[in-house]
Amino acid sequence: xxxxxxxxxxxxxxxxxxxxxxxxxxxxxxxxxxxxxxxxxxxxxxxxxxxxxxxxxxxxxxxxxxxxxxxxxxxxxxxxxxxxxxxxxxxxxxxxxxxxxxxxxxxxxxxxxxxxxxxxxxxxxxxxxxxxxxxxxxxxx
Amino acid sequence: xxxxxxxxxxxxxxxxxxxxxxxxxxxxxxxxxxxxxxxxxxxxxxxxxxxxxxxxxxxxxxxxxxxxxxxxxxxxxxxxxxxxxxxxxxxxxxxxxxxxxxxxxxxxxxxxxxxxxxxxxxxxxxxxxxxxxxxxxxxxxxxxxxxxxxxxxxxxxx
Numbered sequence: 001x002x003x004x005x006x007x008x009x010x011x012x013x014x015x016x017x018x019x020x021x022x023x024x025x026x027x028x029x030x031x032x033x034x035x036x037x038x039x040x041x042x043x044x045x046x047x048x049x050x051x052x053x054x055x056x057x058x059x060x061x062x063x064x065x066x067x068x069x070x071x072x073x074x075x076x077x078x079x080x081x082x083x084x085x086x087x088x089x090x091x092x093x094x095x096x097x098x099x100x101x102x103x104x105x106x107x108x109x110x111x112x113x114x115x116x117x118x119x120x121x122x123x124x125x126x127x128x129x130x131x132x133x134x135x136x137x138x139x140x141x
Numbered sequence: 142x143x144x145x146x147x148x149x150x151x152x153x154x155x156x157x158x159x160x161x162x163x164x165x166x167x168x169x170x171x172x173x174x175x176x177x178x179x180x181x182x183x184x185x186x187x188x189x190x191x192x193x194x195x196x197x198x199x200x201x202x203x204x205x206x207x208x209x210x211x212x213x214x215x216x217x218x219x220x221x222x223x224x225x226x227x228x229x230x231x232x233x234x235x236x237x238x239x240x241x242x243x244x245x246x247x248x249x250x251x252x253x254x255x256x257x258x259x260x261x262x263x264x265x266x267x268x269x270x271x272x273x274x275x276x277x278x279x280x281x282x283x284x285x286x287x288x289x290x291x292x293x294x295x296x297x298x299x
Contacts, residue, residue, distance in 0.1 A: 066209040087210075088184035089284030112214075119211035 027105040028097075032135050034107070038128035046129070054137025057130055058095075061088035064123030072121060080141045104135055166264075168238045170255035173225035175218045183212065185285050185293055189229035190239040191255045193246055195228035200253055208254075256282045 031050070058080065060072040068087070069075065076084035076092055076102045081099050084092035094100045099114070104110055118126035168188040171177055180186045189197065201223045207212040214222075227233065227267050231243040245259030256265075265282075273279075277287060285292035 039155045070208060086183050086278070087281055089287060090184050116211040116213060119205065119213075120209070 017041055023086045023103070025134075027102075027107070028103075028135075028139070031104060031107050031110055032060060035132040035135070039132055042128060049129070049132040051133070051137040051138040051140040053130075054133035054135070056098075057126075057134050058137060062075070062122045065119065065121045069121055080138055093140050097139045098141060101137065110135075166238055166241065166297040167298075169236060170295060171225075173221060175221040176225050177220050179214050183210075184283065187255055187283075187285075188238065189226045190231050190234050190296065191237065191242050191258060191260075192226075192230060192252065193228050193232040193243060194230040196252050197223065197230055201226065254283075254287060 026108055036046075037047070039049075058072045058076075063070070073084075075086055078096055080096035083093055086092060093103075095103060097103050114126055114131055118124065118130075167191055171186055171188065176189075177186055192200075200207070201219065205211050227251065229239075231239045232241070232246070242258060242260045245263075246252075255261055273288070274282065279287040285297070289297045291298070
């Protein structure tokens with residue numbers, strides 16, 4: 001038994017690793033759940049998050065913020081799979097969870113960057129609905 | 142024989158001094174973790190010695206509008222960063238870089254952009270640079286590393 005146990009453990013780990021979808025992460029799920037609770041509290045008609053709406057937020061040009069940065073894609077690049085670049089030339093790692101599994105697992109970091117970047121691009125804070133849509137899109141990518 | 146070696150040594154020293162551009166600038170390493178982390182999230186971490194005290198105070202006054210972007214941070218990090226920047230500003234620190242970067246500031250209005258600091262202009266104000274920036278596709282003059290490969294380590298050679 002002594003010799004078999006490590007094998008079983010290894011097999012279980014490998015199976016778990018293969019079976020787990022890229023997006024499954026308790027910390028990230030908790031962040032999305034937090035936005036869901038906020039969205040429900042703000043709107044009794046809340047009907048879930050949408051990856052398509054999240055994609056639109058990411059890709060579409062916006063008004064109200066810094067004119068030089070009208071879209072998320074201005075700095076993050078055309079697709080969530082590639083790297084981006086700040087206006088000052090600093091590289092930004094991909095936003096898609098499949099490309100960057102560390103993404104959206106630190107609640108403080110998520111809150112900080114939604115605050116900053118929504119203010120910069122849209123000229124206002126994003127709603128919980130928008131944040132959840134955005135994360136749902138990035139988790140599907 | 143001894144003299145011969147001495148001459149060789151002197152010649153070698155002179156050669157190496159010549160091959161290093163006299164323009165080379167060196168900055169002491171940035172010792173604040175908050176500066177490296179928070180400033181470095183978005184751009185090269187600029188050296189405090191590049192701007193005078195009054196400029197850093199102005200820049201840090203409203204980080205929610207940091208050259209058009211919201212770069213707001215928590216108050217603890219903000220106070221650590223401001224303290225570091227002010228203590229090492231060009232008109233406060235006493236190293237060669239600081240002395241060079243405070244020259245020509247006079248009572249000029251507060252400069253918030255490093256690319257408008259007298260030392261920056263003195264070192265880059267030439268059509269040759271405009272051509273080089275164009276050729277290399279430098280996105281922004283504030284991206285020092287595009288040309289000065291060791292800029293973040295505090296070494297600015299041509």
